[in-house]
Amino acid sequence: MTPLEFRLLNDFQRRFPLVPQPYAVLAETLGVSEQDVIATLARLQADGAVSRIGAVFRPGAIGASTLAAMAVPAERLAEVARLVSSCREVNHNYEREHHYNVWFVAAALDEQRLNATLQGIAGTAGIEVLSLPLVEEYHIDLGFPLGERGTREAREPRAPERAVLDPAGRRLVAALEYGLPFISRPYAALAARAGCEERAVIERLAAWQTEGLVRRLGVIVRHHELGYRANAMAVWDVPDAFAPRFGRALAASDGVTLAYRRERHLPQWPYNLYCMVHGVDRDRVATRIEALGRALGLDRFPHAVLFSRTRFKQTGATVASLAEAAHG
Numbered sequence: 001m002t003p004l005e006f007r008l009l010n011d012f013q014r015r016f017p018l019v020p021q022p023y024a025v026l027a028e029t030l031g032v033s034e035q036d037v038i039a040t041l042a043r044l045q046a047d048g049a050v051s052r053i054g055a056v057f058r059p060g061a062i063g064a065s066t067l068a069a070m071a072v073p074a075e076r077l078a079e080v081a082r083l084v085s086s087c088r089e090v091n092h093n094y095e096r097e098h099h100y101n102v103w104f105v106a107a108a109l110d111e112q113r114l115n116a117t118l119q120g121i122a123g124t125a126g127i128e129v130l131s132l133p134l135v136e137e138y139h140i141d142l143g144f145p146l147g148e149r150g151t152r153e154a155r156e157p158r159a160p161e162r163a164v165l166d167p168a169g170r171r172l173v174a175a176l177e178y179g180l181p182f183i184s185r186p187y188a189a190l191a192a193r194a195g196c197e198e199r200a201v202i203e204r205l206a207a208w209q210t211e212g213l214v215r216r217l218g219v220i221v222r223h224h225e226l227g228y229r230a231n232a233m234a235v236w237d238v239p240d241a242f243a244p245r246f247g248r249a250l251a252a253s254d255g256v257t258l259a260y261r262r263e264r265h266l267p268q269w270p271y272n273l274y275c276m277v278h279g280v281d282r283d284r285v286a287t288r289i290e291a292l293g294r295a296l297g298l299d300r301f302p303h304a305v306l307f308s309r310t311r312f313k314q315t316g317a318t319v320a321s322l323a324e325a326a327h328g
Helices: 003-011 022-030 034-047 074-085 111-125 167-178 186-194 198-211 240-251 282-296
Strands: 050-057 064-070 090-096 102-108 130-132 134-140 214-221 230-236 256-262 273-279 303-314
Touching: 003 022, 003 034, 003 214, 022 034, 022 186, 034 050, 050 167, 064 111, 064 134, 074 090, 074 102, 074 111, 074 303, 102 111, 134 240, 167 186, 167 198, 186 198, 198 214, 230 282, 240 256, 240 273, 240 282, 273 282, 282 303
Parallel strands: none
Antiparallel strands: 050 214, 064 102, 064 130, 090 102, 090 303, 134 256, 230 273, 230 303, 256 273
């Protein structure tokens, strides 16, 4: 990795400039040309290190979404994984080491369409789909610092809260689906997609960040390509009343990239407290999860650790049908 690549990947995962020529601002900061910045980011995306330059929205704020799981026989894994990944509503799809081995995230315009998607997958595959919607978030960011870790933002536990968007807002969210283009005036291109003015796009994104609707705006990296080769989802069955205390403790712990509470799906899935840990290898991830369990007193509760095995699909979170509904 060149010094320029490192700085672009590490320094601009959040607080991306909200000015007409943001890449020129990055270029001035880094002492290179605007074209160098644009070409380097485009190459990093082509190589898989960058997913997009875009927005991370507050969980549950845009449309309806859920984490879902399926127990797929080994001989049907490739077939069912293709089925799941083919759905536009699905943005992440992984194999994990567990009886429930296919895990995916789906998002749609509303609960009705989300449920129809899950039912369609279940009906076509002939396999039950467990839906595990978010109840309360403690830490959801998925920024991956390549150098020194920054200070983690403290955040009170909160339940998902749906944003109320006018037609212009829905059009902008739809335009943001694939991120900012690699051109000198990317917000102008977003404005053209959304049917508004460049200044309106910049002002609305700034307002969304202030309101907390947009958690961060910047370079969205792919962790595996940047050396985070192992990751595991750790889950615990804790009394619901204790979940916020444990969730806050997980959120404040080094190495934890996600921490939240989800609905149980009884009797098949009793777990309600989740965290994700990413690391450079499996041993370090396993060691970190064990240490968290001991330090926080979570190891006394029923738990499981599901290592990721195969990445079938990883894209930016989408809200299928939002573009079609944007003019409503």
